[in-house]
Amino acid sequence: MASDSRERMVRSAAVLLREHGYAGTGFRDVIAHSEAPWGSIYHHFPGGKAQLAEEAVRYAGDFVAQLIEHSPPDDPVATLRSFIAVWRQGLEASEFRAGCPVVAVATEAPADQPALGEACAHAFASWERALAATLRRAGVTQARSRRLATITVAAIEGGIVLARARRSTKPLDDVGRELELAIREALPRR
Amino acid sequence: MASDSRERMVRSAAVLLREHGYAGTGFRDVIAHSEAPWGSIYHHFPGGKAQLAEEAVRYAGDFVAQLIEHSPPDDPVATLRSFIAVWRQGLEASEFRAGCPVVAVATEAPADQPALGEACAHAFASWERALAATLRRAGVTQARSRRLATITVAAIEGGIVLARARRSTKPLDDVGRELELAIREALPRR
DNA sequence: AGCCTACTAGGATGGGCGTCTTATTCAAAG
DNA sequence: CTTTGAATAAGACGCCCATCCTAGTAGGCT
Numbered sequence: 019m020a021s022d023s024r025e026r027m028v029r030s031a032a033v034l035l036r037e038h039g040y041a042g043t044g045f046r047d048v049i050a051h052s053e054a055p056w057g058s059i060y061h062h063f064p065g066g067k068a069q070l071a072e073e074a075v076r077y078a079g080d081f082v083a084q085l086i087e088h089s090p091p092d093d094p095v096a097t098l099r100s101f102i103a104v105w106r107q108g109l110e111a112s113e114f115r116a117g118c119p120v121v122a123v124a125t126e127a128p129a130d131q132p133a134l135g136e137a138c139a140h141a142f143a144s145w146e147r148a149l150a151a152t153l154r155r156a157g158v159t160q161a162r163s164r165r166l167a168t169i170t171v172a173a174i175e176g177g178i179v180l181a182r183a184r185r186s187t188k189p190l191d192d193v194g195r196e197l198e199l200a201i202r203e204a205l206p207r208r
Numbered sequence: 209m210a211s212d213s214r215e216r217m218v219r220s221a222a223v224l225l226r227e228h229g230y231a232g233t234g235f236r237d238v239i240a241h242s243e244a245p246w247g248s249i250y251h252h253f254p255g256g257k258a259q260l261a262e263e264a265v266r267y268a269g270d271f272v273a274q275l276i277e278h279s280p281p282d283d284p285v286a287t288l289r290s291f292i293a294v295w296r297q298g299l300e301a302s303e304f305r306a307g308c309p310v311v312a313v314a315t316e317a318p319a320d321q322p323a324l325g326e327a328c329a330h331a332f333a334s335w336e337r338a339l340a341a342t343l344r345r346a347g348v349t350q351a352r353s354r355r356l357a358t359i360t361v362a363a364i365e366g367g368i369v370l371a372r373a374r375r376s377t378k379p380l381d382d383v384g385r386e387l388e389l390a391i392r393e394a395l396p397r398r
Numbered sequence: 399a400g401c402c403t404a405c406t407a408g409g410a411t412g413g414g415c416g417t418c419t420t421a422t423t424c425a426a427a428g
Numbered sequence: 429c430t431t432t433g434a435a436t437a438a439g440a441c442g443c444c445c446a447t448c449c450t451a452g453t454a455g456g457c458t
Contacts, residue, residue, distance in 0.1 A: 023435085039229070039231065041316070042316065056437065058436055061435060062435090066416070121315060125229060125312055126231070126232065128232070143374075164382070169363050172366030172367040174362075175369055176369075177359075177366075180362055184333075185325075193358060193362050196355050197359070200386065213405085235446065245408095246408060
Protein backbone atom coordinates (compact mmCIF):
# COMPACT_ATOMS: atom_id res chain seq x y z
CA MET A 19 0.00 0.00 0.00
CA ALA A 20 2.44 2.55 1.29
CA SER A 21 0.26 5.58 1.74
CA ASP A 22 2.10 8.79 1.21
CA SER A 23 0.89 10.34 4.42
CA ARG A 24 3.95 9.11 6.24
CA GLU A 25 6.31 10.83 3.85
CA ARG A 26 4.21 13.97 3.89
CA MET A 27 4.52 14.07 7.67
CA VAL A 28 8.31 13.80 7.49
CA ARG A 29 8.53 16.55 4.89
CA SER A 30 6.21 18.81 6.85
CA ALA A 31 8.18 18.18 10.01
CA ALA A 32 11.37 19.25 8.24
CA VAL A 33 9.70 22.43 7.01
CA LEU A 34 8.26 23.30 10.40
CA LEU A 35 11.50 22.51 12.24
CA ARG A 36 13.19 25.18 10.14
CA GLU A 37 10.89 27.88 11.42
CA HIS A 38 9.84 26.79 14.87
CA GLY A 39 12.54 24.46 16.12
CA TYR A 40 12.15 21.13 17.85
CA ALA A 41 10.15 22.16 20.88
CA GLY A 42 8.10 24.60 18.85
CA THR A 43 6.99 22.00 16.33
CA GLY A 44 4.07 20.03 17.73
CA PHE A 45 2.28 17.06 16.29
CA ARG A 46 -0.77 19.19 15.83
CA ASP A 47 1.19 21.55 13.57
CA VAL A 48 2.62 18.68 11.56
CA ILE A 49 -0.84 17.20 11.06
CA ALA A 50 -2.29 20.51 9.99
CA HIS A 51 0.56 21.29 7.62
CA SER A 52 0.73 17.87 6.01
CA GLU A 53 -3.01 17.25 6.01
CA ALA A 54 -2.17 13.84 7.35
CA PRO A 55 -4.48 11.89 9.64
CA TRP A 56 -4.18 12.16 13.41
CA GLY A 57 -4.71 8.54 14.04
CA SER A 58 -1.71 7.26 12.19
CA ILE A 59 0.99 9.21 13.98
CA TYR A 60 1.91 6.45 16.36
CA HIS A 61 1.26 3.88 13.72
CA HIS A 62 3.94 5.32 11.47
CA PHE A 63 6.16 6.68 14.24
CA PRO A 64 5.93 4.43 17.29
CA GLY A 65 8.96 6.26 18.67
CA GLY A 66 6.87 9.42 18.91
CA LYS A 67 8.10 12.91 18.31
CA ALA A 68 11.77 12.02 18.53
CA GLN A 69 11.47 9.49 15.75
CA LEU A 70 9.61 11.89 13.52
CA ALA A 71 12.26 14.56 14.08
CA GLU A 72 15.02 12.05 13.48
CA GLU A 73 13.57 11.10 10.12
CA ALA A 74 13.05 14.74 9.23
CA VAL A 75 16.73 15.39 9.94
CA ARG A 76 17.71 12.44 7.80
CA TYR A 77 15.41 13.60 5.03
CA ALA A 78 16.83 17.13 5.04
CA GLY A 79 20.38 15.86 5.41
CA ASP A 80 20.09 13.59 2.39
CA PHE A 81 18.43 16.31 0.36
CA VAL A 82 21.29 18.76 0.90
CA ALA A 83 23.96 16.09 0.49
CA GLN A 84 22.55 15.14 -2.90
CA LEU A 85 22.41 18.77 -3.86
CA ILE A 86 26.15 19.05 -3.19
CA GLU A 87 26.90 15.82 -5.00
CA HIS A 88 24.98 16.92 -8.08
CA SER A 89 27.04 20.08 -8.47
CA PRO A 90 29.75 20.40 -11.14
CA PRO A 91 32.12 17.71 -9.88
CA ASP A 92 35.42 19.51 -10.38
CA ASP A 93 34.58 23.08 -9.47
CA PRO A 94 34.64 23.60 -5.69
CA VAL A 95 33.75 27.27 -5.99
CA ALA A 96 30.64 26.51 -8.02
CA THR A 97 29.66 23.88 -5.47
CA LEU A 98 30.09 26.37 -2.66
CA ARG A 99 27.95 28.88 -4.50
CA SER A 100 25.08 26.52 -5.08
CA PHE A 101 25.31 25.30 -1.48
CA ILE A 102 24.96 28.86 -0.26
CA ALA A 103 22.28 29.72 -2.79
CA VAL A 104 19.86 27.13 -1.38
CA TRP A 105 20.06 28.60 2.07
CA ARG A 106 19.83 32.17 0.89
CA GLN A 107 16.72 31.37 -1.10
CA GLY A 108 15.17 29.71 1.92
CA LEU A 109 15.93 32.74 4.06
CA GLU A 110 14.50 35.21 1.58
CA ALA A 111 11.44 33.15 0.76
CA SER A 112 10.54 32.94 4.44
CA GLU A 113 11.47 36.49 5.31
CA PHE A 114 14.30 35.17 7.49
CA ARG A 115 12.15 32.87 9.54
CA ALA A 116 13.47 29.57 8.18
CA GLY A 117 16.88 28.34 9.24
CA CYS A 118 18.41 24.89 9.04
CA PRO A 119 16.39 22.03 10.52
CA VAL A 120 19.52 20.10 11.44
CA VAL A 121 20.87 23.01 13.46
CA ALA A 122 17.50 23.38 15.15
CA VAL A 123 17.50 19.78 16.31
CA ALA A 124 21.21 19.77 17.15
CA THR A 125 20.84 22.76 19.48
CA GLU A 126 17.57 21.69 21.08
CA ALA A 127 17.77 17.91 21.20
CA PRO A 128 17.01 16.65 24.72
CA ALA A 129 19.93 14.89 26.37
CA ASP A 130 17.93 11.67 26.73
CA GLN A 131 17.55 11.27 22.96
CA PRO A 132 21.04 10.45 21.74
CA ALA A 133 19.70 9.17 18.42
CA LEU A 134 18.64 12.70 17.51
CA GLY A 135 22.10 14.10 18.01
CA GLU A 136 23.61 11.25 16.04
CA ALA A 137 21.29 11.89 13.13
CA CYS A 138 22.45 15.51 13.09
CA ALA A 139 26.11 14.52 13.28
CA HIS A 140 25.55 12.14 10.38
CA ALA A 141 23.90 14.82 8.27
CA PHE A 142 26.69 17.30 8.86
CA ALA A 143 29.31 14.64 8.18
CA SER A 144 27.71 13.71 4.86
CA TRP A 145 27.84 17.32 3.75
CA GLU A 146 31.46 17.64 4.79
CA ARG A 147 32.35 14.44 2.97
CA ALA A 148 30.72 15.61 -0.24
CA LEU A 149 32.38 19.02 -0.09
CA ALA A 150 35.76 17.53 0.74
CA ALA A 151 35.49 15.17 -2.22
CA THR A 152 35.05 18.11 -4.57
CA LEU A 153 38.09 19.86 -3.13
CA ARG A 154 40.11 16.67 -3.29
CA ARG A 155 39.27 16.25 -6.96
CA ALA A 156 40.42 19.80 -7.60
CA GLY A 157 43.85 18.96 -6.24
CA VAL A 158 43.68 19.99 -2.59
CA THR A 159 45.37 17.64 -0.14
CA GLN A 160 43.09 15.32 1.80
CA ALA A 161 43.68 16.84 5.22
CA ARG A 162 43.19 20.37 3.97
CA SER A 163 40.08 19.34 2.04
CA ARG A 164 38.53 18.02 5.21
CA ARG A 165 39.31 21.15 7.17
CA LEU A 166 38.00 23.41 4.43
CA ALA A 167 34.83 21.33 4.22
CA THR A 168 34.35 21.63 7.97
CA ILE A 169 34.76 25.39 8.04
CA THR A 170 32.47 25.68 5.02
CA VAL A 171 29.62 23.87 6.76
CA ALA A 172 30.28 25.63 10.06
CA ALA A 173 30.52 29.11 8.59
CA ILE A 174 27.43 28.71 6.45
CA GLU A 175 25.35 27.34 9.31
CA GLY A 176 26.59 30.14 11.52
CA GLY A 177 26.00 32.62 8.72
CA ILE A 178 22.39 31.46 8.51
CA VAL A 179 21.96 32.13 12.22
CA LEU A 180 23.47 35.60 11.86
CA ALA A 181 21.34 36.30 8.81
CA ARG A 182 18.16 35.35 10.63
CA ALA A 183 19.00 37.56 13.59
CA ARG A 184 19.90 40.50 11.37
CA ARG A 185 17.11 39.85 8.91
CA SER A 186 19.55 40.25 6.05
CA THR A 187 21.48 37.93 3.76
CA LYS A 188 24.60 40.08 4.13
CA PRO A 189 26.29 37.91 6.78
CA LEU A 190 25.77 34.84 4.62
CA ASP A 191 27.04 36.65 1.53
CA ASP A 192 30.15 37.83 3.36
CA VAL A 193 30.76 34.32 4.63
CA GLY A 194 30.49 33.04 1.06
CA ARG A 195 32.95 35.61 -0.19
CA GLU A 196 35.57 34.73 2.41
CA LEU A 197 35.09 31.00 1.94
CA GLU A 198 35.60 31.47 -1.78
CA LEU A 199 38.88 33.28 -1.10
CA ALA A 200 40.06 30.52 1.20
CA ILE A 201 39.21 27.83 -1.34
CA ARG A 202 40.95 29.63 -4.22
CA GLU A 203 43.98 30.07 -2.00
CA ALA A 204 44.09 26.34 -1.30
CA LEU A 205 43.78 25.24 -4.93
CA PRO A 206 47.05 24.26 -6.63
CA ARG A 207 48.42 27.05 -8.81
CA ARG A 208 48.16 26.39 -12.46
CA MET B 209 18.47 48.02 48.04
CA ALA B 210 19.08 46.11 44.83
CA SER B 211 18.90 42.49 45.92
CA ASP B 212 21.12 40.26 43.89
CA SER B 213 18.43 37.72 43.13
CA ARG B 214 17.57 39.49 39.92
CA GLU B 215 21.10 39.25 38.59
CA ARG B 216 21.36 35.64 39.71
CA MET B 217 18.24 34.83 37.71
CA VAL B 218 19.71 36.40 34.58
CA ARG B 219 22.97 34.54 35.00
CA SER B 220 21.21 31.24 35.62
CA ALA B 221 19.00 31.80 32.62
CA ALA B 222 22.07 32.31 30.45
CA VAL B 223 23.61 29.09 31.77
CA LEU B 224 20.44 27.06 31.27
CA LEU B 225 19.80 28.48 27.81
CA ARG B 226 23.15 27.09 26.73
CA GLU B 227 22.11 23.54 27.55
CA HIS B 228 18.37 23.42 27.11
CA GLY B 229 17.50 26.21 24.71
CA TYR B 230 14.71 28.75 24.97
CA ALA B 231 11.70 26.47 25.09
CA GLY B 232 13.54 23.97 27.26
CA THR B 233 14.40 26.51 29.93
CA GLY B 234 11.45 27.00 32.28
CA PHE B 235 11.04 29.40 35.13
CA ARG B 236 11.15 26.47 37.52
CA ASP B 237 14.61 25.55 36.31
CA VAL B 238 15.81 29.13 36.60
CA ILE B 239 14.44 29.41 40.13
CA ALA B 240 16.00 26.13 41.19
CA HIS B 241 19.36 26.91 39.64
CA SER B 242 19.60 30.46 40.94
CA GLU B 243 17.98 29.74 44.31
CA ALA B 244 15.96 32.87 43.70
CA PRO B 245 12.46 33.36 45.09
CA TRP B 246 9.42 32.40 43.03
CA GLY B 247 7.42 35.40 43.96
CA SER B 248 9.70 38.00 42.48
CA ILE B 249 9.84 36.73 38.91
CA TYR B 250 7.16 39.04 37.62
CA HIS B 251 8.31 41.78 39.89
CA HIS B 252 11.75 41.85 38.30
CA PHE B 253 10.64 40.74 34.84
CA PRO B 254 7.15 42.05 34.13
CA GLY B 255 7.71 41.07 30.51
CA GLY B 256 7.82 37.42 31.55
CA LYS B 257 10.00 34.78 30.01
CA ALA B 258 10.85 36.78 26.93
CA GLN B 259 12.26 39.61 29.00
CA LEU B 260 14.34 37.26 31.11
CA ALA B 261 15.75 35.61 28.00
CA GLU B 262 16.41 38.98 26.43
CA GLU B 263 18.45 40.08 29.42
CA ALA B 264 20.29 36.77 29.50
CA VAL B 265 21.27 37.28 25.87
CA ARG B 266 22.45 40.79 26.63
CA TYR B 267 24.38 39.54 29.63
CA ALA B 268 26.12 36.78 27.66
CA GLY B 269 26.69 39.10 24.72
CA ASP B 270 28.40 41.73 26.85
CA PHE B 271 30.47 39.10 28.62
CA VAL B 272 31.91 37.74 25.39
CA ALA B 273 32.34 41.20 23.87
CA GLN B 274 34.41 42.31 26.83
CA LEU B 275 36.44 39.15 26.60
CA ILE B 276 37.35 40.03 23.04
CA GLU B 277 38.06 43.64 23.92
CA HIS B 278 40.37 42.64 26.76
CA SER B 279 42.58 40.54 24.49
CA PRO B 280 46.02 41.76 23.34
CA PRO B 281 44.88 44.77 21.32
CA ASP B 282 47.18 44.35 18.32
CA ASP B 283 47.29 40.61 17.83
CA PRO B 284 44.25 39.34 15.93
CA VAL B 285 45.43 35.75 16.05
CA ALA B 286 45.75 35.80 19.82
CA THR B 287 42.28 37.32 20.04
CA LEU B 288 40.88 34.59 17.83
CA ARG B 289 42.50 31.95 19.98
CA SER B 290 41.13 33.23 23.23
CA PHE B 291 37.69 33.66 21.62
CA ILE B 292 37.74 30.02 20.60
CA ALA B 293 39.22 28.86 23.90
CA VAL B 294 36.20 30.08 25.88
CA TRP B 295 33.81 28.05 23.80
CA ARG B 296 35.98 24.96 23.77
CA GLN B 297 36.25 25.05 27.54
CA GLY B 298 32.49 25.38 27.84
CA LEU B 299 31.98 22.42 25.55
CA GLU B 300 34.43 20.20 27.39
CA ALA B 301 33.29 21.21 30.86
CA SER B 302 29.70 20.30 29.98
CA GLU B 303 30.54 17.18 27.99
CA PHE B 304 29.27 18.90 24.85
CA ARG B 305 25.90 19.82 26.26
CA ALA B 306 26.44 23.58 26.45
CA GLY B 307 26.37 25.67 23.29
CA CYS B 308 25.93 29.39 22.80
CA PRO B 309 22.90 30.98 24.47
CA VAL B 310 22.62 33.62 21.77
CA VAL B 311 22.38 30.99 19.05
CA ALA B 312 19.80 29.12 21.11
CA VAL B 313 17.57 32.16 21.34
CA ALA B 314 18.22 33.25 17.77
CA THR B 315 17.10 29.91 16.38
CA GLU B 316 14.13 29.40 18.69
CA ALA B 317 12.80 32.87 19.28
CA PRO B 318 9.06 33.01 18.59
CA ALA B 319 8.12 35.27 15.71
CA ASP B 320 5.96 37.44 17.96
CA GLN B 321 8.92 38.49 20.08
CA PRO B 322 11.00 40.71 17.81
CA ALA B 323 12.91 42.13 20.77
CA LEU B 324 14.52 38.75 21.34
CA GLY B 325 15.86 38.57 17.82
CA GLU B 326 17.14 42.11 18.03
CA ALA B 327 19.01 41.35 21.24
CA CYS B 328 20.72 38.46 19.48
CA ALA B 329 21.58 40.58 16.46
CA HIS B 330 23.04 43.19 18.78
CA ALA B 331 25.18 40.63 20.60
CA PHE B 332 26.57 39.20 17.37
CA ALA B 333 27.21 42.68 16.02
CA SER B 334 29.14 43.70 19.13
CA TRP B 335 31.41 40.68 18.76
CA GLU B 336 31.96 41.40 15.09
CA ARG B 337 32.75 45.03 15.84
CA ALA B 338 35.31 44.10 18.49
CA LEU B 339 36.99 41.53 16.26
CA ALA B 340 37.03 43.89 13.30
CA ALA B 341 38.65 46.59 15.41
CA THR B 342 41.54 44.26 16.25
CA LEU B 343 42.04 43.39 12.59
CA ARG B 344 41.84 47.03 11.61
CA ARG B 345 44.54 47.93 14.13
CA ALA B 346 46.75 45.22 12.68
CA GLY B 347 46.56 46.87 9.29
CA VAL B 348 43.72 45.08 7.51
CA THR B 349 41.44 47.28 5.43
CA GLN B 350 38.11 48.18 6.97
CA ALA B 351 35.90 46.27 4.56
CA ARG B 352 38.01 43.15 4.81
CA SER B 353 38.16 43.43 8.59
CA ARG B 354 34.39 43.43 8.74
CA ARG B 355 34.07 40.40 6.49
CA LEU B 356 36.71 38.48 8.41
CA ALA B 357 34.98 39.34 11.67
CA THR B 358 31.67 38.08 10.28
CA ILE B 359 33.07 34.77 9.10
CA THR B 360 34.90 34.38 12.40
CA VAL B 361 31.73 34.67 14.43
CA ALA B 362 29.73 32.58 11.96
CA ALA B 363 32.29 29.79 11.67
CA ILE B 364 32.84 29.57 15.41
CA GLU B 365 29.12 29.46 16.18
CA GLY B 366 28.65 26.86 13.49
CA GLY B 367 31.68 25.00 14.76
CA ILE B 368 30.11 24.85 18.21
CA VAL B 369 26.99 23.30 16.72
CA LEU B 370 29.06 20.71 14.85
CA ALA B 371 31.14 20.00 17.93
CA ARG B 372 28.04 19.39 20.03
CA ALA B 373 26.57 17.01 17.47
CA ARG B 374 29.84 15.11 17.08
CA ARG B 375 30.69 15.27 20.76
CA SER B 376 34.20 16.37 19.89
CA THR B 377 36.09 19.65 19.78
CA LYS B 378 37.67 18.69 16.48
CA PRO B 379 35.30 20.68 14.26
CA LEU B 380 35.90 23.78 16.36
CA ASP B 381 39.65 23.22 16.31
CA ASP B 382 39.65 22.82 12.53
CA VAL B 383 37.59 25.97 12.19
CA GLY B 384 40.11 27.82 14.33
CA ARG B 385 42.99 26.60 12.24
CA GLU B 386 41.44 27.73 8.98
CA LEU B 387 40.39 31.08 10.41
CA GLU B 388 43.93 31.63 11.59
CA LEU B 389 45.20 30.97 8.08
CA ALA B 390 42.73 33.41 6.60
CA ILE B 391 43.67 36.11 9.08
CA ARG B 392 47.40 35.69 8.53
CA GLU B 393 46.80 35.86 4.81
CA ALA B 394 44.97 39.15 5.19
CA LEU B 395 47.59 40.85 7.37
CA PRO B 396 49.93 43.26 5.56
CA ARG B 397 53.30 41.69 4.79
CA ARG B 398 56.14 43.12 6.77
C1' DA C 399 8.24 55.96 65.49
C1' DG C 400 5.75 55.49 61.21
C1' DC C 401 5.33 54.95 56.37
C1' DC C 402 6.18 53.39 51.88
C1' DT C 403 8.36 51.20 48.41
C1' DA C 404 10.76 47.02 47.05
C1' DC C 405 10.62 42.47 47.46
C1' DT C 406 8.92 37.64 48.67
C1' DA C 407 5.45 33.86 49.38
C1' DG C 408 3.28 29.98 47.11
C1' DG C 409 -0.54 28.30 45.14
C1' DA C 410 -4.49 28.70 41.46
C1' DT C 411 -5.52 28.75 36.68
C1' DG C 412 -6.00 27.79 32.11
C1' DG C 413 -3.91 26.18 28.10
C1' DG C 414 -0.98 23.34 25.21
C1' DC C 415 1.57 19.44 24.79
C1' DG C 416 2.96 14.30 23.81
C1' DT C 417 1.00 10.10 24.47
C1' DC C 418 -2.11 6.39 24.47
C1' DT C 419 -6.58 3.86 23.71
C1' DT C 420 -10.51 1.89 21.53
C1' DA C 421 -13.21 1.56 17.53
C1' DT C 422 -13.72 1.68 12.59
C1' DT C 423 -12.53 1.50 7.60
C1' DC C 424 -10.81 -0.87 3.74
C1' DA C 425 -7.78 -3.12 0.48
C1' DA C 426 -5.93 -7.17 -0.61
C1' DA C 427 -4.46 -12.21 0.49
C1' DG C 428 -6.22 -16.99 1.32
C1' DC D 429 -16.47 -14.86 0.64
C1' DT D 430 -13.77 -14.59 4.60
C1' DT D 431 -9.94 -13.07 7.06
C1' DT D 432 -6.32 -10.26 8.20
C1' DG D 433 -3.71 -6.45 9.31
C1' DA D 434 -2.39 -1.84 7.98
C1' DA D 435 -4.26 2.66 8.13
C1' DT D 436 -7.34 6.05 10.11
C1' DA D 437 -10.60 8.30 13.41
C1' DA D 438 -11.31 11.11 17.47
C1' DG D 439 -10.77 12.08 21.79
C1' DA D 440 -9.27 11.38 26.84
C1' DC D 441 -5.47 11.59 30.00
C1' DG D 442 -1.99 13.46 32.70
C1' DC D 443 1.78 16.42 32.77
C1' DC D 444 4.16 20.68 32.72
C1' DC D 445 4.27 25.38 31.66
C1' DA D 446 3.88 30.70 31.88
C1' DT D 447 1.19 33.67 34.04
C1' DC D 448 -1.25 35.94 37.57
C1' DC D 449 -3.05 36.75 42.28
C1' DT D 450 -3.68 38.17 47.04
C1' DA D 451 -1.08 38.46 51.08
C1' DG D 452 2.69 39.23 53.61
C1' DT D 453 7.70 40.91 54.92
C1' DA D 454 11.46 44.01 55.48
C1' DG D 455 14.39 47.95 55.22
C1' DG D 456 15.40 52.77 54.35
C1' DC D 457 13.61 57.56 54.57
C1' DT D 458 11.26 61.46 56.86
